Amino acid sequence: MRPHIIGARAARSVYEILYNYRRTTIIFLILGVAAGCFGIFTMRLDMSFRPTFTNDPEQIERTEGAEHEFGRVGFNELVVMIDVGDAHDAGKLRAVHQLAESIAESPHVIAVREPLNFPFTDRSGVFHPAGVGAELPHADPATVDRLIADVAATPSARRLIFGDGNRRVAVTATFDIANQDFTTWREADREFRDLVSRWASATAGKPPFDRIVDTQITGYPDVEQVYAHEVLFSTLRGVAVLVMVMIAILYMYFRRVVDVVICLIGVTLSVPLTLGAMNLLGQPFSIVNSQVLTLVLIVGIAEALQQHQEYIRRREAGRDHSVANREAFSLLAWAAFMTGLATVLGFAALMVADMSAISSYGLCTAVGVGIAYLVNWLVVPHAIDLFYRGSTQRRFGTRANKWSMAMLRSADRMVVGRPGTIVATFVVVVAGLGWLGLSQISIDQKVNEELPGDHPALIAQRTFEQEFTGFLGPELWIRPTSGTISDHRAQLVQLVQRLCEQPEIRYVGSALDLVPQPLDQGAADSPRCGREADDLTPAVAARAGAYGPGLHQLSRSVLNADATHSAVIIRVADIGTKASIPFSARVQDIARQAMPSAEIDLVGPWWLAQQGMHSLSFEMGLSAIAALALILPVMWVAIRDRRLFLAAAVPTVLPIMAVLGFMGMAGITVRIGTAMMLAIALGLAASNTIHLSLRIRDRVRAGVDAQSAVSAVLLRTGTPVMFGSYVLIAGFVSMLGSSLLALRDMGAVGTFTMAFAMVADLLVGPAVYLLLVRIGKPGSLDRHASAAPPQITPALETIATGALR
Template identity: 20%
Template sequence: MNKKEKLAHNIIKYRWSIAILIPILIIIIFALNIHKAGVETDWKIWFDKDSKVMKNFTHFKETFGSDDRIMIVLSDKNSIFKKDILKNIKTITESLWQTKLIARVDSITNYQYSHVSKEDEDEIIVEDFIDNIDSLTKKDLEEKKEIAISDPQTKNLLISADGKSAIIIARIVYKENIKANDYITLYNASKKLIEENKIKGVEYHIVGVPAFTDAFINAIKSNFIMFMPLLFICIVVLLALIFRNIWAVVLPLTIVILTILFIAGFSFGLGYKLNTLTSMFPIFVIAIGIADSIHIFWVWIHKRKEGLNNEESIVFSINKNFTPALITSLTTFVGFLSLGVSKIIPLQAFGIVVASGAIIAFILSILFLPAMLSILNPKIKEQKQKVYKTHERIKSYTNFVVKNDKAIIISCLIVISICFIGLKDTTIDTDFLKQFSKTTDIRKSTDFVEKNIGGTISMEIIIDSKKASGINKPDFMKDVEKFKIEFKNHFSKVRHINSITDVVKKYNQLMNGNKKEFYKIPDSKELISQYLLLYSLSLPQGMGINDMMDTKNRYLRLTSMNNLASEQEKLKMYRWTEDWWKQNSKYSATLEGLTLVTAHMKIELTNTMIKSVLLALLFVTLIFWFTFKSKFYMLISAVPNIAPLLIAMGITGWIGINMDLGMAIVFVIIIGIAIDDTVHFLSKYKDAISKGYTTRDAIEKALLLSGSAIVITTVILVTALGIFLLSDFTIYSNFGFVSSIALFCAMILDLLLLPASLSYMSKIK
């Protein structure tokens, strides 16, 4: 009796205490932490607070306030310059001012319009652009429209170029510990405002961080509520159809549920919350938990059908599956643990919690499942005739593979090479808005604003004049103006650029007879200082200029409102900006704010994918070496292990799917499942070879004991994960698409290319 058989007998002997009660008790203890569950959407969760990215992010908020906004858009097919619509804008604007967490509200009605007094040409008036609406004539409205659609400070920011759409921008207060619920409360308050003031025939949209937060949390909830039950139903149906045994359904699902409870309790106990990534952990637990339990259950039921009794079948199954199950669990463990190299905090968290789940799933599969089979002793009819037919089918398939091994190898390599070419077109994009399909409300609203008014994505450029009051220097402001022009001309995504220089130019024009040729930066520092002082003194309370420059007049904030762009495009804009200031000015600029965080996520995601995959493959290689102690087995398994990953990445390039945060963890699970299948096949093949079987017979033996289980787990996972293709949350739908293709390819390579390679190599030795 070997050690594995001895272990199996001990599991049966101590089935109640060691195999069932202790694991369940441990899981229950961890599960008590589930009440600590929560959702986090704050951007600060993505990087360590001491990282350069987050230090810049914090510096920006502390200096200029939050760049978080909620924006309400109104649109009329003819013009928004109608009294009822303008009253509507004014009412919503004033109501938002009174809303909790709002620091400032800007709209076309309260825009601080600077102009020369009609009574005194030497007097400059700064006032609300639209007031006393009832007194405005049709001519007045037309004049207001012409001014608004031509004024650089309002066009494509507060109003569309055609005057048919307007936007109310509410800036959120800087609050260090703002919560997701705060954003949702603000979003709901904005929706309520619209409902209370809605005008028939006017189209309304809400965009901004609160709208995104609400959409994100609803996406998690709706996808979980809709797809998780579908996922379990799909697994139940497939297990029932394949095995036609109630315990084949109940036991694997029990392992999955217990593992999910453990991971949930473990992660929430550590203080982790649900976010874009960690909300996906149940999906991965299903993939991990199903695999080992199916292999163990399949061998057990196969032996029962051959005529062995319950205990003999349990012992045989553990003997054949313990080593491959242990290896696959270790490879999955190190695969997910490799995500710990990432600087993206939620990726680290996800790697840790799912890695722990791989170990728990293994323990439950090896202890709990056999113990339950021992206790239940399910009745399985002896079906030697059916088993014989299965043997014959596998024998025929083995003969086909051995006979055509060279052709199979060449065909597989051609397909892999074609897919590999697609790698040149793979792109990484971590933009959070692109996680939503274009059919969702949040994307419809965002696309509407971008098409009709201006960009919804802000890019914050902080320009350093090097010393206090340096902003007031003419050469500094002229450099800013030169940069604005070249930046907007260089990038088509830029819809509007806002800075204090627009105010200075406007005042210079007004102070010089309102002549257009004076709409420029003056050559006098004293004049610039005077203009800024006059403007700030003219503003009503709450409409100051400290959000455009710091209190010491050293740093100037330039905000570029852009259309949705890929992270690659954003990085080009950042690099171009930094290069421009280095090459064209003695002053310097840094990129800060929220979009800088998302752009750095692309860099870190790229690094994570490269490092984690390489690290996972390194550990897998070492585990393979210690397990098989053979260069031959390491080399022969290389293609089936790596090719599914390359095929998946290549296909994303071929069909234009951007790789996002979800992809980083998809590729880890692809490696894990591909290796699972390879290990189960090779371990049984090696065992047969060690007993003196020929290569052909060893392949047949491996296919008999692991082939069906590989097919079953793949069919279940591909079908179940394919359900997520129906999701309108692209991080889920992309995950479902790529993982389904990759897992299917892994099955084909392990059951076709791997045995063909073993056969061909034995012939040329």
């Protein structure tokens, strides 16, 4: 027995069960929604922009090993840059010192770097381990000025404490908060900002400052918090706009408020259920997962529209309420089940990704879409029964939407009259997109490109990169095969010198910073990066605590406890993923050449991120292949007709090449959001394709010739397909209002994909099918060739336009 017959019988049985036990069903659904709402309040909020980008256990183990040896040397600092006008002004540096002391008393702060506590060696060769601050109480003004000039000229203080130009100074707080502890970082960042704000307000207009004090705060944890705020509000704003747009689209379609309400009930209930399910699965509400709700809304609305419209068609055809409701559910149940399964599998294909952010999104969206389909099946028939139980037949008079029917008639004439031209045109278009776009597509993601150019967080980050060190870059973990770091000081000097010659590098921190260096008396905007060292004994002594807690904390980031391992901290501007991989390879080559007698690994959160981003092209291709492997068998089981299956595969697969071509031509890079679009496109494109193919198949099996079946289905089913696609398009358009580039790009790619898929579903799929029929049965369509599209009978016209209420 054919699967669709089994499905129809099962659907009728399911309908009877749902109808007979509708109160029980609704009660359980309400309880589920209540539990979901409760789960929302206990859900983990993690808007972190730094998920584990790679699951490579070897890379993660190396970074964890380095962090254990040296403490967390990346992504655990907050920085405030203060415009003091003249970095040699002792009075202003004293005021900055007061701010630093307040910050040092904050929870989780383990060290603070600032101009007056930074260790240095003066021009006379005297070492000051506690910095200038220890000299202030008993030094005369001339001596203080000289010492400040010396610390400002100390190579290790340049770009770390004193910015290029000697106008701004930096106060840097190091925290003992884990990178993944987003909630604790949020509190720490808020308190840090509050301290700086209170200090700036208390200092402004008072000696030594005669004006408002210009402060800028940055650091990866701060940028992350800014992104979290932007994403959260962008999501709320986007969902609100999307709901209003969906209401407008549904009202244009049905012209009745009650019909809009029926279509919205299911997805409204699906939202808390989806969030509750995410909580049960241990998935956070994150930057990437914030878009799950958008997908649940648009997919759920599109399916509810199909269910409700089928009921209205049957009422317009003369069925009474109960019969129409049962027939609509039974007819669509098999198609809805298979389209729901295909859509869920399209998102589930993302779970094969190694990057946890993408796999989590795939899991959450697959679960959310599955919930939306299930809730629609449970709720929409009952909602129809509730609102239409007492309705009379006169309420369902046919009323055509002229502009959409005109578009469908034009599509029908093209498909029936020139199927070969349509297919050839689309092949040329897709090939052209692929040829022009694929060669231009690239993988590139930059932290500072996510926000608008005038955003304060972006301005602060750029200032930190241009005048100071920047907070991005890898760390080198150096492990000599024998002896200690002191035994390899000449090689370490060579390594640091060669790294400093690289144009991308702003700063290199190493054990050489713990020993006296010649003062940099050159131009303030071009400080020396290179280091010298005849002896590393002072560095080893500092690591042992001989020079006090300040220098000991600084030494921990570059030397391990017994000085057998060393770290080299490299800081660059936000060069992006595209440039980071060749840069990292160059750094590794330099390190191996400079220190051949040591094992050297690139480690740190920045390096893990680049590793993960570098694999995005593989992740994208793998998820697309997985989606195809999952969706195409579902389509075959649903359709069970060779020609229709081949025809349906074309509009399902075409969007893949079109998406890649569009991204290349539009200059949209492969990034976390856009990398997911191939699998998403396959899942969403298959939905309408299956609906149309099943309708054509059923008519052909009823004895209608292929051409007439295609025409009838386009005129009968084309409008809900169009308006369902409008809802999908609107969902992605709502992302364009986001302040983050990643979400805007995802919205742009999704909008193009859904528009392309709609045209492919209405034109290409049917045209391919007619060509295949003509090839299989030569002359079978010739009898219709002289009569453009076939004449539509009044009865068929009534059925076709009934969907346009």
